[in-house]
Amino acid sequence: MAKKQRPLHTCTECGYSSPKWLGRCPDCGAWGTLQESAPVVAEKSVQGLTxxxxxxxxxxxxxxxxxxxxxGISELDRVLGNGIVPGSVVLMAGEPGVGKSTLLLEVASQWARQGRTALYVTAEESxxxxxxxxxxxxxxxxTLLLVAESNLDVVFGHVEQxxxxxxxxxxxxxxxxxxVEGVxxxxxxxxxxxxxxxxxxxxxxxxxxxxxxxxxDGNVAGPRVLEHLVDVVLGFEGDKQSSLRMLRGIKNRFGATDEVGCFEQxxxxxxxxxxxxxxFxxxxxxxxxxxxxxxxxxGVRxxxxxxxxLTVEPVAKNPRRVVTGLDAGRVPxxxxxxQARAGQRTNEKDAYVATVGGMRIQETATDLAVALATWSSLHxxxxxxxxxxxxxxxxxxELRRVPGTQRRLAEAARLGYRHALVPTGTQATDVSGMHVQEVGTLVEAIAAVASPPARQRQPGSRQPKSD
Incomplete structure (x- = not known):
């Protein structure tokens, strides 16, 4: 049977194969990762196995x-999609000290309290x-078993026992x-x-x-193939200066990746x-x-x-702009x-803008809050x-609509907020117990908070659109 040998070079990062050696992998972009492997023997006919x-x-x-x-941990179940699927592999990644080991030890403890056996393998600590x-x-x-072992074969032996x-x-x-070669x-x-x-x-x-x-850069260490092999990839995030921890889904074969779990260290x-x-x-x-x-x-939460x-007199010739928890490029x-559209002299003051409680917000829906908070401090x-x-x-x-306004207003009403300013044309039905006022420009929004509407208006009624 005629055979033909073909040279093959495989990328150690992503598994991309090429018949010739390349300095840079065309798939993942890594340099010097294509290594020559055993040649593939091509045959004219292939007989399948029964x-x-x-x-x-x-x-x-x-x-x-x-x-x-x-x-047993509802916030984790929310991100996973109602819990752990039998036979699934979940990879939880995060920076050192964020609390990954503490959270998974709590998962093992909750699992054991439900009458099951959990095996915790630690290769980093004693x-x-x-x-x-x-x-x-x-x-x-x-029923929470502990093994301090880094040899994979020994771990498999503990699993069998x-x-x-x-x-x-x-x-x-x-x-x-x-x-397997390598460290x-x-x-x-x-x-x-x-x-x-x-x-x-x-x-x-x-x-x-x-x-x-x-x-x-915040990516999972090691080859990219790790994220392809596992079923679920979770990111555990948190600031060392804050006790808040957020668990996000990066990949999930059993549910959505837009759920977020909130924890406190x-x-x-x-x-x-x-x-x-x-x-917050x-x-x-x-x-x-x-x-x-x-x-x-x-996400969807x-x-x-x-x-x-906070606006104060400038300490230098150029006013400062200090931002914490928000997009540092969008706040200025x-x-x-x-200043340009509402006539507020923000260029004459140092401005310090921040969120409360260590929360990080990157979306544009907070623009109006930044503007009105600055106006409030100026006056x-x-x-x-x-x-x-x-x-x-x-x-x-102008003020532009943002997605999910109905859910945002419902959450605010649940916490006792009774008045809301939203952009004109917002497709949101009336929220029970809340007065919703539509404004089209930043000037109209400032006028609305400078002279709020009559409080005798019944909650839930919508203010007419501004001219």
Whole structure:
């Protein structure tokens, strides 16, 4: 039978193959990653192997095999999609010290409290260190098994002996697969470890949670193929100066990736925050000047947030613009529109604009809150109490609609806000207990807060559109 040998070069980062060597991979863009592999023998005819089991009609596949199991942590279940699917592999990545190990130790503890056996494999810390953390966070349980091991073959032996229903590996970059060249955390080792653990999960039906490191850019460390092998990729984010932690879905084969889980890092471990809006609002008796309340969307989750602005006499010739928690490039633009289109002398003051509670907002729906908070600080006049403002500010001073206004207003009304300013033409029905006023420009919005409408108007009635 005629055979022909073809040279083959494979990228160690993404698996791209090329018949010739290239300095840069055309797929992932990495340099010097194409290595020559064994030549592929092409034959004129290929004889298939007889399968052990015939193909199964999709209607005969049991639906229970993909039924989620609750972890006991509702915020995590929200992001996963109602829980962990049997046989799935979940990769949780985050910066050092953000609380990945603490959260997964709490998951293992909750799993054990439900009468199941969980195996926690730590390759970074000693068993004593994990025991101390579990004692501090109240995660001790008899059916929570602990193994301090980095050899993958030994871990598989523990799985055969203990037969757990949940496996947690901390972390995948510190595990070592015997027989595979390279150091732990390298491209070859990380790929081999992840592939072996994925095969274990699919063949036994045991869900596996992996801890992953991240690079300086925030990407998962190691080859890109890691994210392709696993079923779910979660990003655990948080600022070291704040106790707030956000869990986001990056990839999810069993649900949506627009859900967000909110946690708080405390001295006794990770605590769920089912109502995060309270963390971002300052509870006060009176509304101070320079403060505006808006509703931001984090995925599909509306969160009520407070934006504060402080304007003072400049300490230098050029006024300063200091921004915290917002888009540092967009806030100066909003202040420029406030001066050019609304006649407010923002160029004569130093402006400090920030969010409350360590929240980070990148969407444009907070433009109106930034503008009105700055106006309030300039005139030392507080905005009307129980007022929420939503809208994007254009360069011409017009207000533009933002998506999800109905859900934003409903969340604000749930927290007791009774008045709202929204752009003209917002397709949002009346919210029970809230007076919604439409404004078309930034000037109209300032006029509305400078002379608020009569309070005798019944809640829920919509203000006529401005001319």
């Amino acid at each position: 399968p052990a089991t015939p193909a199964t009609p999709i209607t005969n596949v049991p639906a229970a095999s993909t039924r989620s199991i609750g972890t 068993a004593g260190q994990v025991r101390a953390r579990a004692e501090r966070t109240g995660a001790l349980h008899e 203990a037969r757990p229903s949940l496996i947690i590996v901390d972390s995948v970059q510190t595990m070592h697969a015997p027989g 732990a955390g390298g491209v070859a080792q990380s790929r081999a470890v992840t592939a072996a653990l994925t095969t274990l999960a699919k063949s036994t039906g045991i869900p596996i949670l992996l801890v992953g490191h991240v690079t300086k 405390t001295a006794t471990g990770i605590r769920e925050v089912p109502d995060p809006s309270g963390l 609002l300052s509870h006060r008796g009176t509304t101070p000047d320079g403060s505006a309340v808006t509703v931001a969307m984090d 509306p969160i009520v947030a407070e934006v504060q602005a 633009m909003v202040l420029a529109v406030l 030392e006049q507080p905005l009307p109490p129980r007022l929420v403002v939503i809208g994007e500010v254009g360069l011409a001073g």
